Amino acid sequence: MRKFGIFLIIGLLFTVTMAHAQQRVTLDKVAGVVGGSVILQSDIELQYAQNLAQGMTPDPNFKCMILNRLLIQKLLAQQAVIDSVTVSEDDVDNNIDRRMRSMMQRAGGQDRLEQFLGRSLIQYKDEIRSDIKEGMIAEKMQAKITEKTSVTPQEVKRYFDNIPKDSLPSYNKEVEVGEIVFQPKLNKEEKQFYKEKAEALRTRVKNGEDFGNIARLYSQDPGSAAEGGDLGFFDRNTMAKEFTANAFKLKAGEISPVFETEFGFHFLQVIERRGEQVHARHVLIMPVVTPASLQRAKAKADSVYTLITKNKQIDFSTAASVYSDNKESKYNGGMLMMEDNVTARTTLIPTDKLDPAVALIVDTMKVNEISMPHQFTDQQGKQTYKIHYLRSVTDAHKANLAQDLPKLKVVAQNEKVTKTVNEWFEKKRKNTFVRIDPEFQSCPQLKDWVNNKETATSAQAKP
Template identity: 25%
Template sequence: MKRIILLAALLGGLLSALPLHAAKVVELNRIVAVVNDEAITNLELEKRLQSILVQLRQNGTALPPMEILRRQVLERLIIERLQLALAADRGVRVDDETLNEVITRIAAQNQLSPQQFRAALERDGGDFAEFREEVRHEIIMSNLRAREVESRIEVTPQEVDDFLARQAAGGGLDTEYHLGHILIAVPEGASPEQVQTARAKAQEVLEQLRAGADFRQMAITHSAGQQALQGGDLGWRKGGQLPTLFADSVLRLAPGEVSEPLRSSSGFHIIKLIDKRGEQREYVTQTHARHILIRSTALVADTEARARLERLRERILQGEDFAELARANSEDPGSGAKGGDLGWANPGTFVGPFEQAMNKLQPGEISEPFRSQFGWHIVQVIERRQRDSTEELKRARAHDAIRQRKIEEETQDWLRRLRDEAYVEYKD
């Protein structure tokens, strides 16, 4: 059950709430904050606080004073409420079919059926209807960020080249770093006095850390970062996935050390290098195959396309040349003229049904006819080989790392602007 509770907490699920005496309902449900024209109630805040407490205790994290944790959770709710309101204005919605698919995947990750997952959640005190809505909200916010931020991110080949050159000089793209992060936020358009106050607070936090304060507890207490309630844990990241601001500092840190405060438009960042590990060469199994494609159309039914391929397969097995038959019969304009030859391909190159059929074959074998989205095929594996794809994969990962870095930086700025432009009134 631990995995279920952890997963639900990460999704913002409400799996655990303290029993509420009926006489306290009115008091607990008072308004604690107004966000634009919407209210956040104390009941919402307490439920979320309890689920966060479950997560932190299971992770063994030292807890900050409850009022500080409560404030952090309230800020998280405010940011979520702003995103959901914007999503509603933008028409970003999630239908029940999509929601059910996601919950089915969550259940499968916990090795449970959807029915078993629901029963387990309710045994732990959770409300399944509330859990569904929390998952729906997470999907909506993710889709909104994809639309408002991620869709605008571009990565050029020159950026990839420059990135790889810097990484080669700084210790390698595939060296992995386990990082902790604390952000002392500065509002957009901050005055010099506000900046100086934030700088002084960051320096004070740094001094406490170097004096032995628990990093996770300090992050929960002071950080405005998105991972604050996870103790500021950014997890393992390859060198190529380090935010630009952090990269140089991280390379100079030894495991266990913390950086000086690093200034960005969002505020002052303190980074801890928890651990690091080295790179390895990577090999993939490439397949050299050829195929014959017959498309089913209004004039050519599935049964006829399949029957034609069965006859062609039998002729090949009787000794006729695969390439000649492919040139004469295949309806794939790319490979047909080349005797059906698809060249050397990495895993994931072809669509699922084609790759699955191909992967079942030994070199020299020819598949039975099978269907993909393009039509009916027979495929023959000519040979396989192991290839060192380290450099190729590095380039692909560099592209992904640059994109992810840009997304994280832009998302942080976008959320800060969203928060700064909102009307928020605290009632507590």
């Protein structure tokens, strides 16, 4: 079975699909045709230029990869029409808004991005919309093709047995680590200075100063300050509940009172309402930890450590759910999890992937041991106290079914999914008209499209 790289292609599809960002001319060269869809040379050239702008080393062969991706996208999108696979306009809007925020951040703001694009963001978003939507539909169509693909335990075993013994994967030392996090919290008096600072900035805006300029100069939200506080569109489930409550009760143009979230003190302005989505911008003032608040966090950590280890009044998992300020782990018994390329989310973490400060402490612990509270400072300078629990240690080893069944199951599943997708494409391409411009027919990535074009043409010609 030939491998077409379909899996990788869909993963990369949305990072480069930016066609239609310039007006097409009637004589624009046709680089490829698949079914009833045409791919223009300008589609390829624009995507190539955008990748160069993002730091890619010049490589003409990359144009072959772009054309391959576009051919795949078109074929999936055509099948989606037949199978009634669609995406909502709101989802398309959200996707485009996320892209624009990312692009603005890389470019250094909206003005610099518009200068690079040679057009306003509103115009650019309108130009790329159809291609973004098609790419999303293609991704959804591929998911439908593989949605019923699964592997049985017997298939996993067969997959493992077929791996040559000298080719078995090796896994590094892994640990399961839990933590209870104690964040320093300012009291009402300590917070007052920062609340008053936010109030003063809000007053300046109400008195006529530009909201965007105030946000650029004073907001401490690293993700939106450079864009004048612009957050794009979001729904009721995206932001902190206090933020959502204020945003969804305002009309376009209105400015909220100063309010507090876990991040600090905000005020926001609604720019546009669209159904169950709001486009808003905000200013954030973040309080700074005081020595007194840090000492209070330490005292609380010491108290909880005593409850767990000396008084035996509560176990680690329950203590995490009650006392931890880490919202991602507290309802998981305090256990840390990581994303990997094999099992998606897992509590088994390679020691080289741990925070070095945590790894240093865990290295001195025994299984089932609970550490004393330690002070930590993250890369942003944020200080906390943490208690750690070492649940298990798995030494470095060659893959085996007893220890690595979850990992092997995912790998076997991915291989089966890839095979399913490849078979689908092989069948569809043989019955679809394909034409590749001679300039691209020597591309290694396109050999299967080129080889199938005569068969597809013949199939189209039959009565």
